[in-house]
Amino acid sequence: MQTGYIETTSGVVPPPILRAENVRKTYRRNGISTEVLKGVDFSVNHGEFVSIVGASGSGKSTLLHLMGTLDSPDAGAIWLGDRRIDNLPGRERDKLRNGRFGFIFQFYHLLPELTAVENVLAPELVASSVWQWPFRKKAATRRAEELLERVGLGHRKHHRPREMSGGEMQRTAIARAIMTRPGILFADEPTGNLDEAAGAEIMALLRELNRADGLTVLMVTHNMEMANTTDRIVRLASGRIDPTRQPVQPVHSLSRPPESGRMEYAYRGVG
Numbered sequence: 001m002q003t004g005y006i007e008t009t010s011g012v013v014p015p016p017i018l019r020a021e022n023v024r025k026t027y028r029r030n031g032i033s034t035e036v037l038k039g040v041d042f043s044v045n046h047g048e049f050v051s052i053v054g055a056s057g058s059g060k061s062t063l064l065h066l067m068g069t070l071d072s073p074d075a076g077a078i079w080l081g082d083r084r085i086d087n088l089p090g091r092e093r094d095k096l097r098n099g100r101f102g103f104i105f106q107f108y109h110l111l112p113e114l115t116a117v118e119n120v121l122a123p124e125l126v127a128s129s130v131w132q133w134p135f136r137k138k139a140a141t142r143r144a145e146e147l148l149e150r151v152g153l154g155h156r157k158h159h160r161p162r163e164m165s166g167g168e169m170q171r172t173a174i175a176r177a178i179m180t181r182p183g184i185l186f187a188d189e190p191t192g193n194l195d196e197a198a199g200a201e202i203m204a205l206l207r208e209l210n211r212a213d214g215l216t217v218l219m220v221t222h223n224m225e226m227a228n229t230t231d232r233i234v235r236l237a238s239g240r241i242d243p244t245r246q247p248v249q250p251v252h253s254l255s256r257p258p259e260s261g262r263m264e265y266a267y268r269g270v271g
């Protein structure tokens with residue numbers, strides 16, 4: 001079983017803990033400045049499933065992108081464990097992102113010309129050099145097929161996105177996101193385009209990956225019912241994490257005792 005610990009050539013290193021420290025972000029376009037994040041302090045513990053909520057335009061996607069190094073803050077810092085990651089040179093940042101982070105989005109972002117299994121393979125192909133690929137392809141394809149089976153798409157391996165339902169496309173995107181065995185999954189409104197049943201299936205799948213594999217999940221959502229099933233909810237308001245929420249026990253502590261070191265605190269009853 002995967003634990004979320006990262007194996008390197010020098011052995012096993014401590015689990016990733018992601019932290020935003022006094023993060024600020026202002027967008028400037030056509031002479032207009034939009035100050036979106038005004039000093040956000042926020043951290044995610046290893047193995048947590050955290051949701052970020054807040055009004056449309058409050059900066060949820062912006063924060064998720066900054067924490068996932070898809071964009072850079074104007075001030076402040078992002079830490080992965082004790083490593084500062086917001087100011088890495090481009091190539092190092094890409095390597096970190098491709099190896100340690102997975103991403104899923106509301107509109108799946110699958111490549112339309114590729115089949116499900118080819119889409120899932122894509123990150124491995126990108127991570128591999130041209131000369132390595134012929135040697136890696138067979139094992140990678142097997143893993144991609146196993147992941148599709150795991151997300152319940154064993155019967156859709158050779159379908160293209162237009163031949164799949166929204167839920168199936170999102171499950172393909174999840175399989176792709178975990179192809180390179182990331183420690184942290186960033187999910188921006190992963191159920192936002194799905195009906196209730198398909199959305200609940202995606203949430204169940206994310207929770208299963210979180211519990212069984214120790215995958216840390218940071219999810220943006222507008223759906224409070226879904227947010228309430230996660231370990232902790234944080235709300236963005238006026239460019240900051242809403243400080244009025246008091247730490248309480250995690251929602252899941254009643255049904256499942258947290259593993260040691262997990263879920264130090266949670267916010268309850270927002271929305």
Ligand SMILES: Nc1ncnc2c1ncn2[C@@H]1O[C@H](COP(=O)(O)OP(=O)(O)OP(=O)(O)O)[C@@H](O)[C@H]1O
Nearest residue numbers: 027028029034036055056057058059060061062063
């Ligand atoms: N690249 C950009 N250039 C200029 N302004 C931007 C850019 N990206 C986001 N913004 C602005 O920043 C603000 C926050 O955007 P963001 O996408 O983070 O909000 P959000 O909370 O994710 O909203 P939603 O719930 O609608 O997805 C919005 O006012 C948006 O218009």
Ligand SMILES: [Mg+2]
Nearest residue numbers: 060061062188
């Ligand atoms: Mg958004």
